[in-house]
Amino acid sequence: MSAYRFEPTILREYDIRGIVGKTLSGADAQALGQAFATYVIDQSGVSAPRIAVGYDGRLSSPDMEAALVDGITSTGAQVVRVGLGPTPMLYYAAASEKLEAGIMITGSHNPPDYNGFKMMLMGGPVYGKMIQDIGQIAAEGRFKKGVGSSVSLDLMDRYVSRLIQDFKGAPLTVVWDAGNGAAGVAMEKLTRRLPGRHILLNEVIDGTFPAHHPDPTEEKNLVQLKAAVAEHRADLGIAFDGDGDRIGLIDGQGRVLWGDQILALLARPVLEALPGATIIADVKASQVLFDEVARLGGTPMMWATGHSLIKKQMKVTGAPLAGEMSGHIFFADRYFGFDDALYAAVRVLETVAWAGKPLATLRDELPTRVNTPELRFPCADTRKFAVVTEVKERLTQVGANVSTVDGVRVNTADGWWLLRASNTQDVLVARCEAADAAGLERLKAELLAALAPSGVTPPQF
Template sequence: MSGHRFEPTILREYDIRGIVGKTLSGADAQALGQAFGSYVIEQSGKAAPRIAVGYDGRLSSPDLEAALVDGIMSTGAQVTRVGLGPTPMLYYATASEGLEAGIMITGSHNPPDYNGFKMMLLGGPVYGAMIQEIGKIAAEGRFKKGVGSSISVDLMDRYVSRMIEGFRGGPLTVVWDAGNGAAGDAMIRMTRRLPGRHILLNEVIDGTFPAHHPDPTEEKNLVQLKAAVAEHQADLGIAFDGDGDRIGLIDGQGRVLWGDQILALLARPVLADLPGATIIADVKASQVLFDEIARLGGTPLMGATGHSLIKKQMKQTGAPLAGEMSGHIFFADRYYGFDDALYAAVRVLETVSWAGKSLAALRDELPTRQNTPELRFPCADTRKFAVVTEVKERLAAAGANVSTVDGVRVTTPDGWWLLRASNTQDVLVARCEAADEAGLDRLKAALLDALAPSGVTPPQF
């Protein structure tokens, strides 16, 4: 049986992603459909499993979707095509329809010429060794054969209704920026049904992203949103990434709230309802967040970075809420446990109303720390994990206070510094946080000292 080999670089830790016309093609999409459908049949034990397929607003997405569906149907699987929309709508489809699996065609927050596939199976994410196995099935041509079927289902209104079900917030003035990404249509429909005044930016889905790059974790992409918040004297501004699973947030004073700050505020009403509950954040989050969760009576848990890993840990611990610095927010409280930036936005509005204070006032209540941004610096794929291991061994020999949940996070009297290997790029990631600038300088120096013996070009602070 003839197989198909993917360009190795597109088989990543959490998804399959490449550059259309260079490392990713329609033939890849069809082969992925064959391999994924076959994998789902094997894992589910069903000869004709039901698989949801959705796609984002990139120009290449419709053609990739058609090829993918052809491949899936050739295995005998039944395809539920949910059409154009945000990635969380695809997750919603699998959960609400009780489907065995789902696959989303999306380039997420990458440039317009990128595209890829995010997958889920039996209620959980497909990642790591599972993605490698799907690649192996394709390479070996171990495809199931059958006559599948497809139906098209419009879930958009049901998805929006589910997000605002039981909304507990009051009227606010909010500026929304979809960044011309796949969240645009859902954002339009949702804001029509929320109380208050809503100003929409870049709500028309356009895969060329003419306004700005759709990544709300980079402050340069929030300039338009900040200006609109000021112009309309809005209470806050909300931005989404290209496929609607990551959120950006601006307060009424135009200040960015980063992922850990958003999570700290969202934890307040959750822990008021669920005292003692576990709240999970990744290792890049501020110590302020973990201290705040403990102060509120919750159980803080530091987890590894990666949305697939966070989802798995939520299921294991029963945590009602989790988040990452990258803007992925996961609600199992009153929701499904997947990362949905539109639903997170709804909960932000509820939190502001619940607190009876402005978002700016809530932000000011959080302790301040001096920290670096997330520093990403080159390191070969063949070396990055080895470098972290070398640093870990030297720190252990020196008796340092180290957490090894994901890389190394070193705590000192000044604060903490982090070094980890990216699972998706040939880079190392570092971050430092201290109570003051002098302490931050000492942490930076300690990080550089720890790296030096491994011969790595250090990050530029």
């Protein structure tokens, strides 16, 4: 293939993603295989690198996989095809087989007509400028040429064995919902090897997602799980997104535990075993989490949103645990440091057993705050970062207490409010948290006042 230009909108900050038949095609997959493998060869210095390839359950994924493999092997690289499964299994393949790189074909939690690619290189994520560089290789037609090969590797059972190799749990009644996503088979195999009673929902992989949209961070997608937990009087319920790298969790009373609450509870046994350890969370997380980590004797760290950015910071700091509000949970403690919702689920079960209390009780032990959901409101790509900069400058002039790790997070006597630009969409993101309803109203007003001079349509609270 000669020079090839991708539709610019598919080259995202953390992955490559588009609508099949509109912005993403098999030709894109083949060109990406050539460009990515060329990039891996250049960066690794290995002339015939081994690259793991996996795919999710979307209807377009098998054809995308075949085209991707053709592109990779045309450079002389070697492909290790791990087949259908969750994204973390692809990460596991690269780590356990000591491969130079990996690429997962997945639309993640997006609607059925989407698909995309998540990439890793030399044990770390491929994101930001690296993705743009891969696009540039394709645009210039700078593809390596060679005769590569591909082999198939079935490591599903090995992956599941690794998930529970040092499990220290107790029998519980648990409802699991794979949402017809790529975690289904692994979830079935895992639950057969866990003690207790396990009720499975939507474990059959189906790229049309007939039961509900596979995004466990939206409460409307947890209705079926809540009903099953109530019906079976289960201790808890666990849900996965479309490619199995994000977790959703509800307690035995049917209440959702959001990403920061999950992380706060998982931190307890980790910090008992590793006193003083750094625990990382993104800027959208509740102050309750950071205070809880400090109370437990750990070192809380607030970091920029984005699974690639969190993974990189974990390596820099040696943090054993990190997480995001989006449900990405990263364990380097006894694991590899990548986001794996199935492994996070295992550690949730361990934590409940370690505490000797129901999950609902553990949730009740966390301090309560009132907050807005994550508010996403339109702002042109050409303006969104500039708006955040304008707000930051105005806040600095009035001496506000501002963290600028990712956008602006403003601390006041009432609590905090956040404004940041999305890295993947033409939107601004806002959130407020306070001790009580009156304080929350004051924070909302402060956010709107800070935003008004920039002339953007404000969020609807």
